[in-house]
Amino acid sequence: MKHLIDILDLSPQEIMELVNKACDIIEHPAAYAHKCDGKILATLFFEPSTRTRLSFESAMLSLGGQVLGFSSANSSSAAKGESVADTIRTVSCYSDIIAMRHPKEGAPLVASMHSLVPVINAGDGGHNHPTQTLTDLLTIHKEKGRFDHLTVGFCGDLKFGRTVHSLVGAMSRYEGIKFVLVSPEELKLPRYVKEESIKKRGIPYEQSVSLEAVMPELDILYMTRVQRERFFNEEDYLRLKDSYILTPDKLQNAKEDLRILHPLPRVNEISVTVDNDPRACYFKQVQYGKYIRMALILKLLGMD
Ligand code: NCD
Secondary structure (H helix, E strand, C coil): CCCECCHHHCCHHHHHHHHHHHHHHHHCHHHHCCCCCCCEEEEEECCCCCHHHHHHHHHHHHCCCEEEEECCHHHCHHHHCCCHHHHHHHHCCCCCEEEEEECCCCHHHHHHHHCCCCEEEEEECCCECHHHHHHHHHHHHHHHCCCCCCEEEEECCCCCCHHHHHHHHHHCCCCCCEEEEECCHHHCCCHHHHHHHHHCCCCCEEEECCHHHHHHHCCEEEECCCCHHHCCCHHHHHHHCCCCCECHHHHCCCCCCCEEECCCCCCCCECHHHCCCCCECHHHHHHHHHHHHHHHHHHHCCCC
8 A cells, every 4th residue: 555645755757657647637537537436535634725625625526536524623533632543543444545634744654554545645734745746746847848957946935835845855856956945044944855855965056035136047936935824923924924025027037938836825925916927837736736636546546
């Protein structure tokens, strides 16, 4: 049985197969409409979500399967003090595959040790978010036609942004990658991510507090929200929340074929006036999230 807890659980070859499968699903949705007839996906969300949970549910429904679950810890027995291990043991009796989001780092890993069915990490605290990364990778491949020889800029909350940690890990395995890390001093990429995914692999990288200064070299700009819920005090959040706001004038010296990604939700960090720029990809990214999750469900259920 296979789980997806960390994006590095998938080899680059498996990622390519998932991307190809998602592209085939986009081309031939009817061919997949009954692949998961009779199967049940459980979505256990102990933290808020719009896109991740609904795209998982939409993915399973579009494969002919069914869904059950909860969308807040308050409405599950976690509120009575039940452990993750016991909740998972229970839900895995009622479902064939589980997608789980939890505020504690490592909770989906613990869940996978107690589950009778595959577990997918749908975001664990400020740690990882592998299925957002699959979404980001499908978007990059669709837009750029490759994963290699790209200068990838990450901007915003690189400390708490779990989507950043997983995407840095995934991209570090391709040739000719350069990372540009743009954040306030307090929100820099955690040391463990930098050591494991950048320094150990000898990947060139640059750190900057100015987005404008590095804009001309970027092929991909990955904007992120400042993660309010992970701050210890509101004052720090208020001071840092508007550190970067992408506006059309900041894009003036960007490459013509730059692609702007954002995992969403957006708060203030991309002005809505950027939405119509042909380089903005974040709403396409939302759409791709469903198809790559369909491909992933098929793979983990052994139905591909
Ligand atoms: C991200 C997350 O939950 O980490 N959202 C998502 O799943 N698309 C990003 C965020 O919340 O900022």
